[in-house]
Amino acid sequence: MEQKTYTGQPVITLNNGVNIPALGFGVWQMEDLNECENAVLTAIETGYRMIDTASIYQNETAVGKAIRNSGIDRDDLFVTSKLWVQDTTYEKTKAAFQRTLDRLALDYLDMYLIHWPYSDFNGAWKAMEELYQEGKIKAIGVCNFTIKKMDELKANASVPPVINQIELHPLFQQKELQEYNRENNIITQPWSPLGNGNAGLLDNEELKKIASAYHKTVAQVILRWHLQEGFCVIPKSVTPSRIAENFNVFDFELTEADMNTVRSLDTGKRLFFDPEDPAWEEKMLNAVADI
Numbered sequence: 001m002e003q004k005t006y007t008g009q010p011v012i013t014l015n016n017g018v019n020i021p022a023l024g025f026g027v028w029q030m031e032d033l034n035e036c037e038n039a040v041l042t043a044i045e046t047g048y049r050m051i052d053t054a055s056i057y058q059n060e061t062a063v064g065k066a067i068r069n070s071g072i073d074r075d076d077l078f079v080t081s082k083l084w085v086q087d088t089t090y091e092k093t094k095a096a097f098q099r100t101l102d103r104l105a106l107d108y109l110d111m112y113l114i115h116w117p118y119s120d121f122n123g124a125w126k127a128m129e130e131l132y133q134e135g136k137i138k139a140i141g142v143c144n145f146t147i148k149k150m151d152e153l154k155a156n157a158s159v160p161p162v163i164n165q166i167e168l169h170p171l172f173q174q175k176e177l178q179e180y181n182r183e184n185n186i187i188t189q190p191w192s193p194l195g196n197g198n199a200g201l202l203d204n205e206e207l208k209k210i211a212s213a214y215h216k217t218v219a220q221v222i223l224r225w226h227l228q229e230g231f232c233v234i235p236k237s238v239t240p241s242r243i244a245e246n247f248n249v250f251d252f253e254l255t256e257a258d259m260n261t262v263r264s265l266d267t268g269k270r271l272f273f274d275p276e277d278p279a280w281e282e283k284m285l286n287a288v289a290d291i
């Protein structure tokens, strides 16, 4: 297939030569399938071309419907989904991938990610490499991998991961992992880029000052910061005005001083789950998910 270009919007070229739109649309916590379908349709109509779902979000059918109803050619979209923890083994990965494709009603994925670095992720990666070689996935990557887990995966892999999707926003920046990803030619893809709507972040006084200087909102300043850091960013919203607001970030540029102000907001504290927390790992491994 010819390289996709996503005319009119910035792209990032992954380490295997595949282009991904730099700004996409996340759909976690869209449990209401009608709401999800409407939000994805609004996003595509707004101009978003990259959608980030996961089998555990249980909304792949709604995402697939929105894609079909959008009237946009499948090959002009970048669709990502994720392999859930209970399926993270060599034996289970291909069937889980096929269920994802069936729910989306697609015949290939642009990107497939291991959702958490648990269970037999090396075995799962091998199965994903085979699907990649067969052309059923255009790029393969991971989420929530620490440096240690990434080193282990890379030591066993023949295809290197293109992306590591991790919790990252101004309050929690993971600078060491960012640097590791850069050195290893892996794109950092922040999840919860707006801190999941965290009030402490969106009401931050320093960010408000920066936002007013550019006649932009705090959310737009944060997204612009992500883009200028070279991240591939996936804000989520079910609100049409915010869906538009979050995409309207390509007409201004933060100065290096403002970039540094945002960098200085790092607290080093996660808002969410720690991949190294044994209690979280245990919970995920025992979670019953009929997906």
Ligand code: NDP
Residues within 6 Å of the ligand: 025, 026, 027, 028, 029, 052, 053, 115, 143, 144, 165, 166, 190, 191, 192, 193, 194, 195, 196, 197, 198, 202, 219, 220, 234, 235, 236, 237, 238, 239, 242, 243, 245, 246
């Ligand atoms: P975000 O950081 O994008 O924040 C979403 C929240 O912020 C929602 O409550 C939304 O409200 C609100 N919001 C969005 N835009 C604005 C705005 N302009 N002004 C004010 N509030 C706003 O959230 P997510 O936590 O959803 O992360 C993004 C995506 O990352 C997910 O959807 C998912 O695809 C991915 N992800 C991946 C994980 C992983 O383990 N790999 C884990 C978590 C997320 P509303 O919708 O009501 O408008």
